[in-house]
Amino acid sequence: KQEVTQIPAALSVPEGENLVLNCSFTDSAIYNLQWFRQDPGKGLTSLLLIQSSQREQTSGRLNASLDKSSGRSTLYIAASQPGDSATYLCAVEYNFNKFYFGSGTKLNVKP
Amino acid sequence: GAVVSQHPSWVICKSGTSVKIECRSLDFQATTMFWYRQFPKQSLMLMATSNEGSKATYEQGVEKDKFLINHASLTLSTLTVTSAHPEDSSFYICSGRKGEVRKNIQYFGAGTRLSVL
Numbered sequence: 562k563q564e565v566t567q568i569p570a571a572l573s574v575p576e577g578e579n580l581v582l583n584c585s586f587t588d589s590a591i592y593n594l595q596w597f598r599q600d601p602g603k604g605l606t607s608l609l610l611i612q613s614s615q616r617e618q619t620s621g622r623l624n625a626s627l628d629k630s631s632g633r634s635t636l637y638i639a640a641s642q643p644g645d646s647a648t649y650l651c652a653v654e655y656n657f658n659k660f661y662f663g664s665g666t667k668l669n670v671k672p
Numbered sequence: 673g674a675v676v677s678q679h680p681s682w683v684i685c686k687s688g689t690s691v692k693i694e695c696r697s698l699d700f701q702a703t704t705m706f707w708y709r710q711f712p713k714q715s716l717m718l719m720a721t722s723n724e725g726s727k728a729t730y731e732q733g734v735e736k737d738k739f740l741i742n743h744a745s746l747t748l749s750t751l752t753v754t755s756a757h758p759e760d761s762s763f764y765i766c767s768g769r770k771g772e773v774r775k776n777i778q779y780f781g782a783g784t785r786l787s788v789l
Binding site for chain 1: 676678681706708713714715716717718721765767777778779780781782783785
């Protein structure tokens with residue numbers, strides 16, 4: 562059974578701090594991995610997509626890495642801002658169309 | 673960017689009634705749409721995959737007769753929760769896939785919070 566785990570479940574940091582969110586998955590035979598942001602009462606916004614052949618992707622202050630052999634991905638957020646406060650979800654695609662989501666990391670960036 | 677509109681955003685209904693949730697892709701054609709359910713403090717769980725013009729494919733443990741999915745056009749999919757019960761109270765999110773299959777970019781709606789009394 563494919564499982565996706567995110568640690569920590571919640572994180573509170575002061576503004577300006579760099580931080581790392583972790584995602585681990587049990588089966589390394591993935592197609593791709595995506596990081597999403599979910600704001601309260603809103604849908605998901607895709608942040609970064611890493612295909613199975615890639616090791617990392619970058620977008621602005623965000624950097625996501627993928628290590629299939631160890632079943633891990635990290636999302637690095639540089640110079641965090643209060644607007645980054647949200648729940649961050651990691652989703653792994655194993656089979657065609659099937660995403661398995663982690664339970665998320667709730668991030669609070671304090672001004 | 674691609675926009676997926678979901679309606680309603682919040683619905684309260686009495687036990688035993690049916691509720692319909694709409695999912696529309698506003699500026700792209702979604703040949704495949706997905707329905708997810710999210711219980712409090714839990715992961716999103718895929719309920720079913722629907723392809724335009726064909727029957728939906730349900731995940732194991734999801735009752736197809738209870739959660740009716742219709743994907744009548746390339747821009748509209750509906751989920752009907754029939755004879756809803758309090759245990760069906762959850763956050764339901766749809767998504768539409770745009771682009772190449774292997775890239776599998778899914779665009780998500782804002783979700784519908786269902787509360788069954």
